[in-house]
Amino acid sequence: MTLVKIAPTDSQRPTLKTLAQETGLAIATVSRALKNAPDIGEDTKRRVREAAERLGYRPNRAGVRLRTGKTNVIALVLSTETDVMNHTSRLIYSIAAALRSTAYHLVVMPFFSDQDPMEPVRYLVETESADGVVLNQTQPDDPRIRYMASRGFPFATHGRTDMALQHPYFDFDNAAFSRLGVRALIKRGRKRLFLLPPPMAHNYARHMIAGFTEEAALQGLQIEIASGIDSDATASRIEEAMRARFCAPHAPDGLLVGSTTAAMAAVSAAEQSGLRIGGDFDLVAKEAIRFLHRFRPEIIVVHEDVNRAGAFLAHALTAAIEGRAPEHGQFLDTPTTTESNPD
Amino acid sequence: MTLVKIAPTDSQRPTLKTLAQETGLAIATVSRALKNAPDIGEDTKRRVREAAERLGYRPNRAGVRLRTGKTNVIALVLSTETDVMNHTSRLIYSIAAALRSTAYHLVVMPFFSDQDPMEPVRYLVETESADGVVLNQTQPDDPRIRYMASRGFPFATHGRTDMALQHPYFDFDNAAFSRLGVRALIKRGRKRLFLLPPPMAHNYARHMIAGFTEEAALQGLQIEIASGIDSDATASRIEEAMRARFCAPHAPDGLLVGSTTAAMAAVSAAEQSGLRIGGDFDLVAKEAIRFLHRFRPEIIVVHEDVNRAGAFLAHALTAAIEGRAPEHGQFLDTPTTTESNPD
DNA sequence: GACGCAGCCTATATCGTTATAGATTTTTCA
DNA sequence: TGAAAAATCTATAACGATATAGGCTGCGTC
Helix, strand or coil, rough: CCCCCCCEEEEEEECHHHHHHHCCCCCHHHHHHHCCCCCCCHHHHHHHHHHHHCCCCCHHHHHHHHCCCCEEEEEECCCCCCCCCHHHHHHHHHHHHHHHHCCCEEEEEEECCCCCCCHHHHHHHHHHCCCEEEEEEECCCCCHHHHHHHHCEEEEECCCCCCCCCCCEEEEHHHHHHHHHHHHHHHCCCCCCCEEECCCCHHHHHHHHHHHHHHHHHHHCCEEEECCCCCCCHHHHHHHHHHHHHHHCCCCCCEEEECHHHHHHHHHHHHCCCCEECCEEEEEEEECCCCCCHCCCCEEEECCCHHHHHHHHHHHHHHHHHCCCCCCCEEECCCCCEEEECC | CCCCCCCCCCCCCHHHHHHHHCCCHHHHHHHHHHHHHCCHHHHHHHHHHHHHHHHHCCCCCCHHHHHHHCCCCCEECCCCCCCCCCCHHCCCCCCHHHHCCCCCEEEEEEEECCCCCCCHHHHHHCCCCEEEEECCCCCCHHHHHHHHCCCCCCCCEEECCCCCCCCEEEEEEEEHHHHHHHHHHHHCCCCCEEEEECCCCHHHHHHHHHHHHHHHHHCCCCEECCCCCCCCCCCCCCCCHHHHHHHHCCCCCCECCCHHHHHHHHHHHHHHHCCCCCCCCEEECCCCCCCCHCCCCEEEEEEECHHHHHHHHHHHHHHCCCCCCCCCCCEEECCCCEEEECC
């Protein structure tokens, strides 16, 4: 087969030199005019801008980057290995969408469980391959964040930490989610509540657990928190674990789970054990997409808007990079309603 | 003789200049040594490589890009607006994963329905912001592909076209999917087959329809193809359309759909109409993730491996960029088995 | 011993941009 | 009127890499 080859670089893409020739000015003048420098005359600026417009001038990113160090790149560092249908794709998409009208490109850097989580971050900082980084799945004490902060490298995170550091973040209020869920379950008369939490390494797992235990204590309820399994495990592992739990004594009648996959697996397990949702038990699930209602309309759903997170993080990070004070540097998205079909 | 030097101001990352000072060679020599040029002595090369290794030298991407035009970027142009849980995130992820061990970064460029599909492609080619592009959702006659081919710009596509052009692609054999599905439905005694196809603008919709009609004709069956609705529509719109169809005369008893969302919506609609899957009708669905079996185990699933597509496209494209002949430039992934629980 | 010829290395220009210092013109004002 | 002060603009040198042309050895050959 014939291979597609790189085109000979005889492209007529205009540079500052082209504009200089066109306007009869020096390259430096053209550069400064486009930057709206104070020591360039108004009509010169107009003339230059007009020529730039007419020729479709776009600054060469490599030139800018080499000279100034500015990459015009935002890097998104993701651990997407376990992701099936939750946050990841929405986050990528919403960040890229928010960057569409800016000069920034989005670079996606996945990292893998066989790898030091520091590696991508270190690479980005050391090689100065990005102007800023977005991280997700923050840990209570996160070495990646510690590193970037110590290097003064701009970043924003999806999720908070317990570290005493001020940086842009967007977090879903998982404690509020738990409280909301517990109250919804209580309203349906559920008494034996059960939480399937995210992996404890992630900070938001602690928030979810805290909200769960607090609210249950307030209502004087006994609770149980799954151990040895988390909501990021594979569906079949969750199914197995939940089946075992349902068959054991004092099976729970009110479930709280943090992901779509976990919800599906839990319902499967329950039904295999002869339990009916809405009858024998109820389930509250958090999901980033709107899916579970189509699976079992009886599921009580709390929606997490990841699109909003991406847009927020993109804005906050670019603001931080450019030294603009972001309107709101940090945001806690507190859910207030559950979505469920009335019975 | 040579003194062991302390790395000068270790905050600065090493450049060719650093290596030149370190080895006592000229910058050009260092550059050529690292490129393994034939006119550099063996022990000089060794000395340079050792110094590069020791100081952790990594070429500055901006410098390379400015001088050579090589960006070391692969751009993925995506229309992800309708995507909820199908290909997109897997594609991003698998391409990024395959590029991990290379010098390439993955840049994600989404595009929107309010936008000319040519815009991102034109931007990339004109500004030379990438060494190659991956496209998905190919059309039978795709102007984006025509454009890139005419400019000699390297690209690879997820999906084929009907154009007489040789370029790297990975495609799922949707005609084979249809044939497989039709046979599975016939085996279950279904007689009134119904296809909910993808949008006709996408080339693979035609393959799916062709396989469907061919196999049905071979078996002497009557068929029906949904019109006015496609499998990329929102779940609620699909649900509505299918509900209407189920209530009308001669309701189908064998369904073939091309996406997870469509399958869920179709089952919902059927059940709302009092029809039971496995009893009153059967459903064959194609999905990129393994989800539907947890929804309704009765669904007959054909799995499409998007991870494989991403890995393939990444390899084929980098090979094309670098002028290496790819082992296999084009690949048609033909499904051979359905996944269903035995009844 | 001069010539040619590998073999190995270096000097220089260049990609497109911007920071800096300096050059030129115009204006201001004593 | 002339000198200082603005107001504009330009020349130059980088940023880090590589392509190109050329320079310096030392060796073999006649």
